[in-house]
Amino acid sequence: MKVAVLTGGGDCPGLNAVIRAVVRRATEHGFEMMGLRDGWKGLLEDNHFRLTRETTSGILHRGGTILGTSRVNPFKVENGLEKVKRAVERNGIHAIIAIGGEGTLSAATRMSQEGLRIVGVPKTIDNDLNGTDFTFGFDTAVTIATDAIDRLHSTAESHKRVIVCEVMGRHVGWIATYAGIAGGADVILVPEIPADLKKVAEHIQRRNASGRTFSIVVVAEGTLVKASPDQDEHLITSGALDEAGRPRLGGVGSIVAQQIEQRTGFETRVSVLGHIQRGGVPTAHDRVLATRFGVHACDMVARGEFGQMAALRGNDIVSVDLALATKELKRVPEEFFKVAQVFFG
Amino acid sequence: MKVAVLTGGGDCPGLNAVIRAVVRRATEHGFEMMGLRDGWKGLLEDNHFRLTRETTSGILHRGGTILGTSRVNPFKVENGLEKVKRAVERNGIHAIIAIGGEGTLSAATRMSQEGLRIVGVPKTIDNDLNGTDFTFGFDTAVTIATDAIDRLHSTAESHKRVIVCEVMGRHVGWIATYAGIAGGADVILVPEIPADLKKVAEHIQRRNASGRTFSIVVVAEGTLVKASPDQDEHLITSGALDEAGRPRLGGVGSIVAQQIEQRTGFETRVSVLGHIQRGGVPTAHDRVLATRFGVHACDMVARGEFGQMAALRGNDIVSVDLALATKELKRVPEEFFKVAQVFFG
Amino acid sequence: MKVAVLTGGGDCPGLNAVIRAVVRRATEHGFEMMGLRDGWKGLLEDNHFRLTRETTSGILHRGGTILGTSRVNPFKVENGLEKVKRAVERNGIHAIIAIGGEGTLSAATRMSQEGLRIVGVPKTIDNDLNGTDFTFGFDTAVTIATDAIDRLHSTAESHKRVIVCEVMGRHVGWIATYAGIAGGADVILVPEIPADLKKVAEHIQRRNASGRTFSIVVVAEGTLVKASPDQDEHLITSGALDEAGRPRLGGVGSIVAQQIEQRTGFETRVSVLGHIQRGGVPTAHDRVLATRFGVHACDMVARGEFGQMAALRGNDIVSVDLALATKELKRVPEEFFKVAQVFFG
Amino acid sequence: MKVAVLTGGGDCPGLNAVIRAVVRRATEHGFEMMGLRDGWKGLLEDNHFRLTRETTSGILHRGGTILGTSRVNPFKVENGLEKVKRAVERNGIHAIIAIGGEGTLSAATRMSQEGLRIVGVPKTIDNDLNGTDFTFGFDTAVTIATDAIDRLHSTAESHKRVIVCEVMGRHVGWIATYAGIAGGADVILVPEIPADLKKVAEHIQRRNASGRTFSIVVVAEGTLVKASPDQDEHLITSGALDEAGRPRLGGVGSIVAQQIEQRTGFETRVSVLGHIQRGGVPTAHDRVLATRFGVHACDMVARGEFGQMAALRGNDIVSVDLALATKELKRVPEEFFKVAQVFFG
Structure with a gap:
């Protein structure tokens, strides 16, 4: 049986694991494993190789x-679904284990609905998959972010x-919240709560008045900021978005830093962690x-649990409906904003 | 209100956090916080100091x-309980937050049953608290153990x-299991499964025969090993225990290494991680x-949830009965031994 | 004797050491140590405290x-030198140990020439002090940079x-050269060699043609880049400099990335490490x-070696003339560019 | 030309680099590179493979x-030298680059004297090669040792x-001295200075009397200790040596800990770092x-600098006589013991 x-x-970090x-x-x-190169693209283009204990x-x-990755979505390729189906048949593939995030799992969900045997493994450093x-x-x-904040x-x-x-x-503030708490940040700004920079500045001024002459502000790249004091609405300024309307690397960080410096008069610097957060040796x-996800996914294929994905619940690995992953964003619960003893925007 | x-x-790692x-x-x-020095000892000997935002x-x-620690148990001190009660009264202590492991929480449970207002925070690097x-x-x-295994x-x-x-x-193999899986160990030996060194040696020989000319064996210090081939029972040899019958540092590791070398003829070395696993900067x-535990414990005092401790369930912090912590050991579930794709004892 | x-x-990293x-x-x-707060500012404003084994x-x-730091230069303050001399006299300061970089040591050199007893300790993460x-x-x-490049x-x-x-x-490419070699970079661009981005792009295309479908380019923030193919001169484009004509954080990195993407057509990203390189736990x-520098500096005071600074020569700590430190930039020797087996600009 | x-x-750490x-x-x-497996053994047994940019x-x-290693010494093999010469001829090997420590470089020196074209690269974590x-x-x-001491x-x-x-x-105390200084040890014991445990205990008692209620003692495995107070001579007790008279892992550490506990009455623990110090990712x-050593060694072959090895002098890589490496041990200079502000032996 080929998988x-x-x-x-x-x-x-962790894909190879x-x-x-x-x-x-x-x-x-007793499965024979086939590695598809560069995501769905490897399936569409018959680009694959045998995976064995030795090659892994x-x-x-x-x-x-080691498989490579891409953002190719079969549903955005002409006759993509048909091509996928033919490739599956041509190569005698019994089932596909798709390891990926929002895009990959959305495609996997639709393919599963179209009758393909698919098992998912959720992947996101943002922790926003449901x-x-x-x-x-x-x-x-x-x-990585906590090490940086420590420095x-x-x-x-x-x-x-x-x-x-x-x-x-x-879209969510999990990394900001966890790294901010672990690094002892004084202010944490997250997409879940639009940030009022007037209040942030006041908080930093209060800290200063009580003798704490420095502050660390952690901000998630997708945070909405009220950039000027007389804005009625929470708006991210244009500079923080790219042409596609997505957050630009360093966009929000720079705006927040400028605003704080203007409002408080305190020297303010910005540090944009960027890509170093998503590569390298996993913890x-x-x-x-x-x-555990990999083992479970293989067992799911053996048990015929298609259209589902491996998931962590408490400390157990379970199988849940694939569609669940992308149904809604998993936001940081309010408990964190209440108890963190940190000023949240 | 003094706490x-x-x-x-x-x-x-994490006590100061x-x-x-x-x-x-x-x-x-609005609590006034008092830090007791060196565990229960600080209470018995009126050795304490004020804790403020600045001192922490x-x-x-x-x-x-920063509080220091000790293994002093008030119930093993003459009139210990009476002394504790008088100290609590004398110092006007409304409640005590006891951060500790099996010993500390056992004492806390008994004191709570004797009417003292106590809230617990579970602490153990072994992860064996229930x-x-x-x-x-x-x-x-x-x-730390995974870094060592990588090296x-x-x-x-x-x-x-x-x-x-x-x-x-x-008593349990949580560290061995997690670090063994994370470090890609070939054999993991844990207290939950008495170790048959004959089988371990055979497994290593099979690996060698298939071209994998090295092996990493991770062993928890409290693992019971069947040290000689003709033993009917699982016995830890005397050298592995100290006079009090507790595992001696390096005891089991050395026995396992000797046995493997004898049985396989392969050069075998032992590395005993010891104390470096329990100190220093927390992750x-x-x-x-x-x-989160600290915040919750303080809220428990505010809500009057005495005789309870902070606990993690899934990703929620909850309050559970203090007695629960030490009721039984929390062992590694069988799932891990099945799925780890590693040879367990 | 007060020092x-x-x-x-x-x-x-290392100032506290x-x-x-x-x-x-x-x-x-037998010296009594006085810590001046925030550099020369602490001397000008009589802001200091006693340093003892306990406080350190x-x-x-x-x-x-723990002393704080600033960029205050007494020679840019009205009557600064006079104020410094009076403060030294008023506080009975026998000698000053000045730990700092180009600015601090330049001021120290001049003060020394004006008759003050000063000993220097060179400090620069850039390693450009002579x-x-x-x-x-x-x-x-x-x-830190190598860890980032690994990721x-x-x-x-x-x-x-x-x-x-x-x-x-x-001004120099020491960090880029060392981290680039340690991280296995494919191209290293340094201020010592103006960068020809046409050649860089060609090198990356050659790599790609031979099957190496990715490249890592390390660039020092002060590198001069020839940004457009028909420029006769090596010019850093305006966007890379701030109003004061100093390199802007991320300026050169962004230009290099844009140019490579334009010229090669390969997807290119930029990562700007910034401030995380200069803080936190020292190696x-x-x-x-x-x-060793601290011990030696104290011995220099005892021996009356004023107007000098501690320096590393081979594996020995020696005393050299203070003026030497800032006489010229210590550039990366050509040997590195020849042997690094890396494409240098 | 085959090398x-x-x-x-x-x-x-660093061999692969x-x-x-x-x-x-x-x-x-323009050299063709041949990798010999497991040291000299690969030469004796014709066990080798081609090294290319791709395989490295x-x-x-x-x-x-990736070459594997062993302690096989051709001069301890019957007709070893003859076999080496024939292998060199049979395989058309122009020159050999031998990367190794005392044993490897001694053999290399003798072979070089016997007319073989050999270039050395010094390798020792102990830093005792001359x-x-x-x-x-x-x-x-x-x-690694400093991280452990921090913990x-x-x-x-x-x-x-x-x-x-x-x-x-x-044989030398380089690691102990550097890690001890970096980790802020209170006592450092090294092979260069036989350790008087009576004085060590007194030093720890003085610390305790002045309120410093803990101490860190770093000891190199080969330190000679005067284990009992009435010994006239500096003797390492038998338990610290194996049958071959070499230091036994944990031998000296245990003796030092026992002696300190006995003499001071303070609770004392030992931590033996062992093999984790010599493996894994290099800094x-x-x-x-x-x-730099690798590049230089290759250039030495090109220049015909045989019978020599790559060496670091100041910050330059130079060629020195191979025989120099093993002529004498490179001990820690006295300067370190004087300035370390640490109690040495």
């Missing part, structure tokens, strides 16, 4: 994906500065989660 | 505990050796968990 | 400086992208160097 | 050696304990040094 596996979307676990578990089930040896802790408590890659991203802290304190640290999080936590 | 806080038992969170939250509730500043990421999914310090210990891997491979890595885990994950 | 110590200029070493060594010489305990591995082989903080900066590597490979990583180095290497 | 490369002796640099540089010189891709930051200021692997070992510090302080940390260093510093 194909692919990785789609952005890089995420999932692939390795799938392949090792496959041996026990030593990759557990490596960043990236249906699972956590995803691999998130802990690594939080760890910025000493500089902010020595120079009596405000430092704004922009972290990933286009121990993410390697374990990725391995 | 006292203490840390008891062994060092654990709990203390800081308790103190900051206390400000919002900058400690979030520091290892150790009633909570995870405790802070565990992720840090796993991270041992390259040496084992270059030298074509077996390397046995002994990690903490007196981002543990800082967040510790902070 | 004052100050830290000036930008944050640099120097301070601690100075203070501990001072005990042996536990700071060896901490980022930042007269010493290395400075503390540089190894930490290189380590970017996996993403570049998975996505078949070019990633441009901008690192510190306003073991930098702690040792900083400690 | 062979081998790695001999113990694992050392040397191999990669040699191979990449070889392309420029992605190994820069990996621990271990003729070079530093070797790759040393900085990594120091970094032990928090535990020692929380528990008011003495912790003895045994690090590598069979940025070691990757740069290893790369």
Whole structure:
């Protein structure tokens, strides 16, 4: 029985750990594993290779994906679905394990509805996929961001500065919230709460008045900011978005820093973490989660649990409906904003 | 309202993060915080100091505990309970937040039953406390052990050796299981499954026969090993225990290494991680968990939830009965042994 | 005998290690140590405090400086020199240990020429101070940049992208050269060699043609780039400089990335490391160097070696003329560009 | 022109970086590179493979050696030298680059004297090879040991304990000295100075009397200790040596800990770092040094500098006589013991 596996979307620490676990578990089930290159593209273009215990040896802790990845969506390719179906038939593929985020799992859900045998593994460093408590890659991203905040802290304190640290999080503030709490940030700004920079500035001024002459502000890249004091609405200024209307790297961070400096008169700097949050060696936590997801996904194929994905609930790995993943964004619960003892925008 | 806080038992990364969170939250509730030095000892000997936002500043990421710790148990001190009660009265202590492991929480449970107002925060790097999914310090210990295993891997491979890595885990194999999976160990030995070294040796020989000329064996310090081939029973040999019958540092690791070398003829080395697993900077994950525990514990005092402790369930912090923590050991569930794709004992 | 110590200029990992070493060594010489707050400013404004073994305990591995820092230059303050002299007299200061970079040491040199007893300790993460082989903080900066490049590597490979990583180095390319070599960069661009982006693009295209479908480009922030193909001169475009004509954070990185994408057609991203390179926990290497510098500086005061600074020559700490430090920039020697097996601009 | 490369002796972070640099540089010189498996053994047994840019891709930051290693010494094999000469001729090997420590370089020196064309690259984490200021692997070992000491510090302080940390260093105390200084140890014991445990205990008691209720003692594995107070001579007790008279892992550390506990009455623990110091990812510093050594070694072959090895002098890579490396041990200079502000033995 031939089973194909692919990785789609952005890089995420732990992808190779999932692939390795799938392949090792496959041996026990007697599956023959086929690796599709560069996501769905490998299926459309018959670009694949055999995965064995040997070809997946030593990759557990490596960043990236030995399969390569792309954002190719079969539903945006002419006759894409038809091509996928023919490729599946031509190659004798019994089932596909699709490891990916919002885009990959949306496509997987539709293909599953079209009758293909698909099992999903949720992947997002942002932790915004629904249906699972956590995803691999998130802990690594939080760890990298926290290390950075630790370093910025000493500089902010020595120079009596405000430092704004922009972290990933286009739609949700999980990374900002976790790294902000772990790094002892003074202000955390997240997409869940539009940020009022007047209040942020006042908070920083209060800190200063009580002798704390520096502040660390962590802001998720997708946070909406009220950039000028007389705006009635929460608006992200144009400079923070690219032509496609998506947050521009460093966009929000720069605006927040400028505004704070203008309003408080305190020297303010911005640090944009960017791509370093999504690559490289996964943390121990993410390697374990990725391995468990990979094992479970292979077992799902064996049990015929198609149209479903592996998910973490509490400390158990379970199977949930694929459609659940992309049904809605998993936002940071209010509890965090209440208890964090941090000023949330 | 005066609230006292203490840390008891062994060092654990995240203790200072709990203390800081308790103190900051206390400000919002209007509590005056008193830090007891060296666990229950500080209460018995009136050795304490005032905790404020200032005295707990900058400690979030520091290892150790600014309160100090000890293993003093009031119930093993003459008239200990009476002394505790008088100290509580004398100092006008409304409630005590006890951060500690099996020993500290057992004492806390009994004191609570004797009418004292106590709230617990579970602390163990071993993750063997019942009633909570995870405790802070565990992720840090796993991270340190995984880093070590990563390093041992390259040496084992270059030298074509077996390397046995002994990690903490007196009663349970959580650290061994997580670090073993994250580090790609070939064999994991845990207290939950008495280890048959004959089978372990055979497994390593099979690996060798298939061209994998090195192996990594992770063993929890409290694992029971069948040390000689003709033993009917699972026995830990005397050398692995100290006079008090507790595992001796390096005891099991050495036995396992000797046995593997004898049985396989392969050069085998042992690495005993020891104390480095329980000190120093906590991971981002543990800082967040510790902070949430601290905030919750303070809220429990405000709500009068005495005789209870903060606990993690899924991704929620909840209050559970204090007695639950020490009712039974939280063992590694069988699922892990099945899916780990690793040879377990 | 009262000896004052100050830290000036930008944050640099290892400052606290120097301070601690100075203070501990001072005990042996019988000096009373005075810490000046925020560089020369503390001297001008009589803002200082006593430094003892106790007040410098536990700071060896901490980022930042417990003395605070500023860029205040007494020679730019009205009657600054006179004020400094009066403050020295008023406070009975026998000698000053000035820990700082180009600005601080220039001022120290002039003050020394004016008759003040001054000893210098060179500080720069850029490693561009003359007269010493290395400075503390540089190894930490290189380590942080290398970690980042390691992470970017996996993403570049998975996505078949070019990633441009901008690192510190306003005038020289030490960080870029070391981190680029350590991180296995494919192209390193440094201020020592004006960058011809046409050649860079051709090099990346050659890599691609030979099957290496990703590239890592490390660029120092102060690199001069020939931004358009028909420019006769090496010009940094205006966007890369701020109003004061200094490199703007992310300026060069963005230009290099845009140019590569335009010329090659390959998807290209930029990562700007910025401030995280100059704060936080120093590496073991930098702690040792900083400690040796601090001990030596204190011994220099005892021996009356004023107008000089501590310096590393081979593996020896020696005293050299203060003026030497800022006489010229210490550039990366050509040997590195020849042997690095990397394409240099 | 065919050039062979081998790695001999113990694992050392940076070996792969040397191999990669040699191979990449070889392309420029037009050499064909042959990798010998498991040191000299690969030459004796005709076990080798071709090294190309492709087969050495992605190994820069990996621990271990893709060539494998062994301690096989041709001069201890019957007719070893003759066999080596015949193998060299049979395979058309123009020159050999031998990367190794005391054993490998001794053999290389003799072979060179016997007329073989050999170039050496010094390798030792202990930094005890003569003729070079530093070797790759040393900085990594120091970094790992310092991380461990940082962690032990928090535990020692929380528990008011003495912790003895045994690090590598069979003949010299480089790792102990550097990691001890970087980690802020209170006592450092090295092979260069026989340790008087009576004085060590007195020093720890003085610390305690002045309120510093914990101490960190770093001891190199090869330190000679005066174990009982009435010994006239400096003797290492039998338990610290194995049958071959070499230091036993944990031997000296345990003795030092026992003695301190007995003499001071303070609770004392031992931590033995062992093999984790010599494997895994090299630091940025070691990757740069290893790369420069590899490039230089290849250039030495091109220039015909046989019977010599690459060495670091100041910040220059130079060629020195091979025999120099093993002529005498490179001990830690006295300057370190004087200035370290630490109690040495």
